[in-house]
Amino acid sequence: MREVITLKAPAKINLTLEVVGRLPNGYHTIRSVFVRLDKLSDTIELRITRSETGITLSTTSKDIPTDKTNICHRAAAAYFAATGETAGVAIHIEKNIPVAAGMGGGSSDAASVFVGLNNYFKAMSPRKLEALGGDIGKDVPFFIRGAAVCRVSGMGEGITPLRSFPRMHFLIVHPGIAISTADAYRALGQRVWFMSNAARADISSAMARAVRARDVGKIAATLFNDFEACMEHAHPVIKEIKQALLAFGARGALMTGSGSAVFGIYASRKALLNAERILKTHYADYVIASA
Known part of the structure; x- marks a missing residue:
C-alpha cells in the first residue's frame, strides 16, 4: 500500500x-x-x-x-x-x-x-x-x-x-548568485568586529515591537542584516538591487539571510506591481517574485 x-x-x-x-x-x-x-x-x-x-x-x-x-x-x-x-x-x-x-x-x-x-x-x-x-x-x-x-x-x-503583524507586500529580487552559508560566515567573522559585543543594540527586539504594533513604517526603518555589508562588498550588485527597489517606491529594502536575494517592502500591491514591471525590464535574467 x-x-x-x-x-x-x-x-x-x-x-x-x-x-x-x-x-x-x-x-x-x-x-x-x-x-x-x-x-x-x-x-x-x-x-x-x-x-x-x-x-x-x-x-x-x-x-x-x-x-x-x-x-x-x-x-x-x-x-x-x-x-x-x-x-x-x-x-x-x-x-x-x-x-x-x-x-x-x-x-x-x-x-x-x-x-x-x-x-x-x-x-x-x-x-x-x-x-x-x-x-x-x-x-x-x-x-x-x-x-x-x-x-x-x-x-x-x-x-x-508574533501573533499580531501588519499586511506587507514584498518584492524579491535574486541576482542568480549562489552564496554558501559557510562562505558568508567566514566573511562575517573577518569584517563584523562587533559580533559578540554584549553592548550592541538588540535590533530584533525593536523589530518585534514594530511588528506587534503593526507599524509598517517602523518595520521598514528597523530592517537590519549583519551579512549585508559583507556580501555587498563581495557582490556590489546586491547594493545596486537594494537601491533600485528603494528608487521605485519600496519603504525599505534588505538582503535576506546570508544572501543573495534582496527584498523591498511596499505600501500597496499597486506600488509593488509597478516596481516589479520596471525591474523586470532591467533585470531580465534575474528571478523576481512578489509575496
Whole structure:
C-alpha cells in the first residue's frame, strides 16, 4: 500500500538578522525576525510504501543533489533513525525558491519532509520534531513550527511567534548568485568586529515591537542584516538591487539571510506591481517574485 503526501514548503525572509556570538562547536547564535512567504514555495511530494525500505529523491532543479547529501534525504534518514519506523519513501522536490539565496528553501523542504513523515507515522511530538530538525538545519525548526512571523534566537531553536503583524507586500529580487552559508560566515567573522559585543543594540527586539504594533513604517526603518555589508562588498550588485527597489517606491529594502536575494517592502500591491514591471525590464535574467 502506497500513500502520497503533498506539502507546500514556503520561503522566508529575515526582517532582521543579527549574529551575536560564536560557540565552541563552531555554530553561531543569532537574533532574528523571520517572515514566512506562502506565495513563494516549493512543493514536496512523499510516496510512502510500508512494505519497502530505502529513500530515493528526485527534483525539477539541476542545482541541488539527489543523493544522500540532499537535506531532504538527510531529514528522512534522521526521522527513521530517531523513531525506529521503517518504510520506503520516494521524495520529489518541485523547486520554485531560488537555491542558495538566503530564503530558506532547503530548510523549508526538509521541514516538509519531517512534517509529512510525522503526519503519517505520528511518532514524535511537535517539539521533539523541531529539535530533530535543528540537527539537520538551523532554520528547519522555524518551518516545522509553521507560524507566519517569529522572533528566532539561539541557534534557531528559540522561536517566539508574533501573533499580531501588519499586511506587507514584498518584492524579491535574486541576482542568480549562489552564496554558501559557510562562505558568508567566514566573511562575517573577518569584517563584523562587533559580533559578540554584549553592548550592541538588540535590533530584533525593536523589530518585534514594530511588528506587534503593526507599524509598517517602523518595520521598514528597523530592517537590519549583519551579512549585508559583507556580501555587498563581495557582490556590489546586491547594493545596486537594494537601491533600485528603494528608487521605485519600496519603504525599505534588505538582503535576506546570508544572501543573495534582496527584498523591498511596499505600501500597496499597486506600488509593488509597478516596481516589479520596471525591474523586470532591467533585470531580465534575474528571478523576481512578489509575496
